[in-house]
Amino acid sequence: MKFPGRRKIKHYFPVSEAKPILPTSEVRPDKDTYIVGLDETIVDVIANISDDFLTNFNIQKGLSNLVDVDTASAIYERLTAEQSISDHFAGGTIGNTIHNYSVLADDKSVLLGVMSANIALGSPAYHYICHTSSKVDMNHLQGVSGDIGRGITLITPDGERTFAIAPGDMDELSHDHIPEEIIAGAAAFVSCAYPLRHQGKPIKQAMLTSMAYANKHHIPTVLTLGTKHLVDDHHDELLELIKRDVNVLAMNELEAEALTGFADPLQAADAILDYVDMVLLTAGPDGLYLCGHTESSLKRETTNPIKSANIADFNRWEFSRPMMRQACENPIKVFSHIDPYMGGPEKIRNTNGAGDGALSALLHDISANHFHREAQPNSSKHAAPFLAYSSFAQICKYANRVSYEILAQSAPRLSRGLPEREDSLEEAYWDR
Numbered sequence: 001m002k003f004p005g006r007r008k009i010k011h012y013f014p015v016s017e018a019k020p021i022l023p024t025s026e027v028r029p030d031k032d033t034y035i036v037g038l039d040e041t042i043v044d045v046i047a048n049i050s051d052d053f054l055t056n057f058n059i060q061k062g063l064s065n066l067v068d069v070d071t072a073s074a075i076y077e078r079l080t081a082e083q084s085i086s087d088h089f090a091g092g093t094i095g096n097t098i099h100n101y102s103v104l105a106d107d108k109s110v111l112l113g114v115m116s117a118n119i120a121l122g123s124p125a126y127h128y129i130c131h132t133s134s135k136v137d138m139n140h141l142q143g144v145s146g147d148i149g150r151g152i153t154l155i156t157p158d159g160e161r162t163f164a165i166a167p168g169d170m171d172e173l174s175h176d177h178i179p180e181e182i183i184a185g186a187a188a189f190v191s192c193a194y195p196l197r198h199q200g201k202p203i204k205q206a207m208l209t210s211m212a213y214a215n216k217h218h219i220p221t222v223l224t225l226g227t228k229h230l231v232d233d234h235h236d237e238l239l240e241l242i243k244r245d246v247n248v249l250a251m252n253e254l255e256a257e258a259l260t261g262f263a264d265p266l267q268a269a270d271a272i273l274d275y276v277d278m279v280l281l282t283a284g285p286d287g288l289y290l291c292g293h294t295e296s297s298l299k300r301e302t303t304n305p306i307k308s309a310n311i312a313d314f315n316r317w318e319f320s321r322p323m324m325r326q327a328c329e330n331p332i333k334v335f336s337h338i339d340p341y342m343g344g345p346e347k348i349r350n351t352n353g354a355g356d357g358a359l360s361a362l363l364h365d366i367s368a369n370h371f372h373r374e375a376q377p378n379s380s381k382h383a384a385p386f387l388a389y390s391s392f393a394q395i396c397k398y399a400n401r402v403s404y405e406i407l408a409q410s411a412p413r414l415s416r417g418l419p420e421r422e423d424s425l426e427e428a429y430w431d432r
């Protein structure tokens with residue numbers, strides 16, 4: 001486990017202690033610190049196109065559109081004829097998140113989903129495996145006879161990404177295949193709302209079963225919303241699920257508006273905190289918000305400039321550490337916001353996965369807390385049952401920094417961790 005993010009002063013964090021036995025690729029619930037993610041396994045097929053291309057195929061810009069096999073083939077043929085396919089990457093919003101988590105934490109995660117039982121060279125499954133960290137344990141995937149999903153990722157000249165998803169067998173994950181003991185030993189369970197749009201497909205029940213196991217074993221449950229029209233189409237069902245099963249909810253500002261009716265991210269986050277313990281809300285060029293609860297007697301005041309918007313002085317307590325609302329005697333809401341790291345990269349070619357990157361940083365902080373609590377239970381860090389290792393403000397910095405890296409690499413999966421030492425300008429940023 002690597003230390004999450006950077007800071008001037010650290011508590012003792014036993015990262016360099018040698019592991020007592022030989023490493024294994026398979027997660028051992030009683031020994032390892034890991035997170036579990038459930039996803040539709042999707043390979044992203046990246047192509048640069050014009051805005052007209054989207055209009056011609058009736059694809060809604062900026063969203064994830066489900067397409068039938070014929071439309072997918074027609075799009076694919078056109079892209080091939082125009083030689084506009086630039087690459088194949090492993091994708092899936094949760095696949096990306098746990099891959100990035102494993103790269104950042106340099107530690108294990110478990111992927112639950114399907115995989116083609118017979119993998120041919122150059123097939124979607126082949127690309128998926130090639131582009132996934134070896135720290136992602138794939139021993140619990142369910143074999144299927146067909147292909148995994150293909151997410152045709154259409155990049156318009158403004159850098160915006162739009163998906164045309166051809167599902168293949170990606171939704172065939174059965175609830176019988178969910179390993180309860182693996183979820184029971186995790187630092188967190190993470191999934192996305194996408195399985196809800198495949199009503200009648202087994203993956204929805206597999207996701208609900210996983211969440212029920214996570215709740216049964218008091219494992220923090222994290223859900224990311226996926227795409228705006230999914231929230232519009234499944235609003236009530238989604239809200240019920242969130243209220244019942246979710247501790248941490250992640251989304252962008254469009255999804256937040258669809259869920260709450262508030263276009264203002266802060267008001268939306270405030271409303272969502274009535275249902276969940278913590279909210280990560282990314283807002284593209286406006287940066288990101290991390291909001292949640294802490295115990296009033298443990299709150300810590302920020303030394304950053306105080307910000308006001310629709311909530312006055314909203315970031316006052318951002319140096320507090322997140323807690324589950326239930327664990328607080330007198331819970332207060334805490335709000336933190338950060339502008340994009342260094343204003344964002346000079347040129348953004350592709351915004352795909354920037355939000356997933358922020359979520360993987362948050363998961364790293366949650367699992368680092370789990371790791372530290374197991375290793376140093378008497379540390380003052382664990383005087384109360386905190387949900388994460390760092391303060392809201394510190395996690396914002398880390399999440400923001402990771403999003404920047406995704407934008408700078410123009411790919412949703414990190415090919416390497418963050419640099420050990422940042423250049424002088426960047427170092428000053430961590431110290432602030």
Ligand SMILES: Nc1ncnc2c1ncn2[C@@H]1O[C@H](COP(=O)(O)OP(=O)(O)OP(=O)(O)O)[C@@H](O)[C@H]1O
Pocket residue numbers: 226251252253282283284285286287288339340341343344345348351352353354355356357358400403404407
């Ligand atoms: N145009 C931009 N300029 C600067 N930073 C940006 C820009 N777009 C995104 N970012 C950074 O990336 C983070 C996440 O971006 P965004 O809100 O677009 O995620 P998203 O829509 O959830 O993405 P995805 O669903 O593809 O993962 C932002 O909080 C910000 O830090």
Ligand SMILES: Nc1nc2c(ncn2[C@@H]2O[C@H](CO)[C@@H](O)[C@H]2O)c(=O)[nH]1
Pocket residue numbers: 039040041042043044064090091092093094096151163165192194352353354356412
């Ligand atoms: N699981 C899942 N991921 C998706 C879907 N549409 C887009 N994505 C992924 O979202 C990621 C970016 O957030 C991309 O890498 C896509 O693969 C979908 O329908 N289901």
